Amino acid sequence: MRFNVAVSFLALLVTLFSTVCYLPVAQRDLEINRIDVGSGAPDLIEIDCPMINDLQPTTQPVCIEKLYAAAMTSPKMWAGSHDQHLFAFSYKTDRPYFNTLEWLLPQSKGHYNLIAQKGDIWELSVTKKEKNEVVRLCIDPCDARNMSYRENSNDGWNIDTAFTVAAFSDARYRLLSADVNVRQWVDGDRGERSKQFDLNRNAVETCESAASQCVDKLYVLSVISGKQPDGLNRVKGLKLRVSDGTSNMTIALPKRYGDLNDKGIRAEMWEVESKSLSPESQCTKFNNVKEIAFTTTAKYRYYKVQSVFVVARLNSGKFSLLAAFVDPISSKAVDRFNELQFNLYNDC
Structure with a gap:
C-alpha cells in the first residue's frame, strides 16, 4: 500500500516538473510575476532580435541610451487631453522578471501638448534611481520587450499616429515601433482596452530588409516653430528636399490644421507620398536616398528646429527610420x- 502511494506521488512530481520545465523562458517569467501585459503579450515573449542586423561592428556593447516617443493626437472630438499620461x-x-520604466508626459512643456491634430516628440532618458542617485542604464537592444502609452487620468487622449525611436550608444538612431492611423484612446474610464496602448514592434523593418524596397510614403515628424517679425508661430513655407544623388525633389510642406499656441512649440507631422519623391513617379529605393533636408525660399520666415x-x-507595408536630426537644446x-x-540611417 505504501509502495503504491509513493509511486503515485513520484509520478505526480515528474508530471509537474516536466510541465514547468518546458514552458518558454519568457512565459515562465510572466507566470512567476503575474505581469499584466495587455495586448502586448506577443511582443513580450518574442525572442528573435532582428534589430541586431542593423548594429554596426564595434568592440563595445551597443545599448539603448534614450527613447524618443513621438505621437500625434487625432482630429476626433475630445481627442486632446489637458492631463498627463504615461509612457512605459x-x-x-x-x-x-522584466523591469519597466515609466515617464509622465508631458515632462516639461506644460499640460497643453496633447491637443487635437498636434503632437510632440518626448526625449526620455533611460535612467533609474538607486539610493537617491540617478543611474544611467545601458539596455541591450535585444532585451527591449514592450512599449506602451498608459492612462493616468480620466481625461482621455486619442492617439492617431505614434513612432518610438531609440538613441543608441553608437550614435545611431533606430525605429522601435510604428502605429499609423490607429485612433487609439488612452483613458482611465473607457474600459480595459483604453488603459494601456501597446505599441507595434512587428511593424518595423530592419535597415537590411528595407534597403532594396521602394518607399511608399514618408512620415516627417518635427518639433519646430515658424517665426515672423510680428511673432506669429505658424509652420508655413517649409519644404522638404530629397535627393538620390542625381536629381533633387523639393516638396512644399503645407500648414497643418489644428490649434497652435504662440507660446508653445508643437510637433508637426507631414505625410509625403512616393509620387512626390521621383520626377517620373518611379520607385525610390530606401537605400538610394543620398540627402534629405528642410529648406525654404520664404523671404520673411525662419524656422527653429529642435x-x-x-x-x-x-512596399512591404512595414516602416524603417530613414533620417533624423536631434538638437533639443540649441535648435x-x-x-x-x-x-x-x-x-x-539607410547605409546598411
Whole structure:
C-alpha cells in the first residue's frame, strides 16, 4: 500500500516538473510575476532580435541610451487631453522578471501638448534611481520587450499616429515601433482596452530588409516653430528636399490644421507620398536616398528646429527610420540662406 502511494506521488512530481520545465523562458517569467501585459503579450515573449542586423561592428556593447516617443493626437472630438499620461518601456533582465520604466508626459512643456491634430516628440532618458542617485542604464537592444502609452487620468487622449525611436550608444538612431492611423484612446474610464496602448514592434523593418524596397510614403515628424517679425508661430513655407544623388525633389510642406499656441512649440507631422519623391513617379529605393533636408525660399520666415525623424513606409507595408536630426537644446535655424540636412540611417 505504501509502495503504491509513493509511486503515485513520484509520478505526480515528474508530471509537474516536466510541465514547468518546458514552458518558454519568457512565459515562465510572466507566470512567476503575474505581469499584466495587455495586448502586448506577443511582443513580450518574442525572442528573435532582428534589430541586431542593423548594429554596426564595434568592440563595445551597443545599448539603448534614450527613447524618443513621438505621437500625434487625432482630429476626433475630445481627442486632446489637458492631463498627463504615461509612457512605459519594459525590458528583460538577468532575473526572472522584466523591469519597466515609466515617464509622465508631458515632462516639461506644460499640460497643453496633447491637443487635437498636434503632437510632440518626448526625449526620455533611460535612467533609474538607486539610493537617491540617478543611474544611467545601458539596455541591450535585444532585451527591449514592450512599449506602451498608459492612462493616468480620466481625461482621455486619442492617439492617431505614434513612432518610438531609440538613441543608441553608437550614435545611431533606430525605429522601435510604428502605429499609423490607429485612433487609439488612452483613458482611465473607457474600459480595459483604453488603459494601456501597446505599441507595434512587428511593424518595423530592419535597415537590411528595407534597403532594396521602394518607399511608399514618408512620415516627417518635427518639433519646430515658424517665426515672423510680428511673432506669429505658424509652420508655413517649409519644404522638404530629397535627393538620390542625381536629381533633387523639393516638396512644399503645407500648414497643418489644428490649434497652435504662440507660446508653445508643437510637433508637426507631414505625410509625403512616393509620387512626390521621383520626377517620373518611379520607385525610390530606401537605400538610394543620398540627402534629405528642410529648406525654404520664404523671404520673411525662419524656422527653429529642435528634432526631426523621417520614417519611411515601405512596399512591404512595414516602416524603417530613414533620417533624423536631434538638437533639443540649441535648435537649428532654417531660412532662405540655410537649409538643414538630416543624418541618414539607410547605409546598411
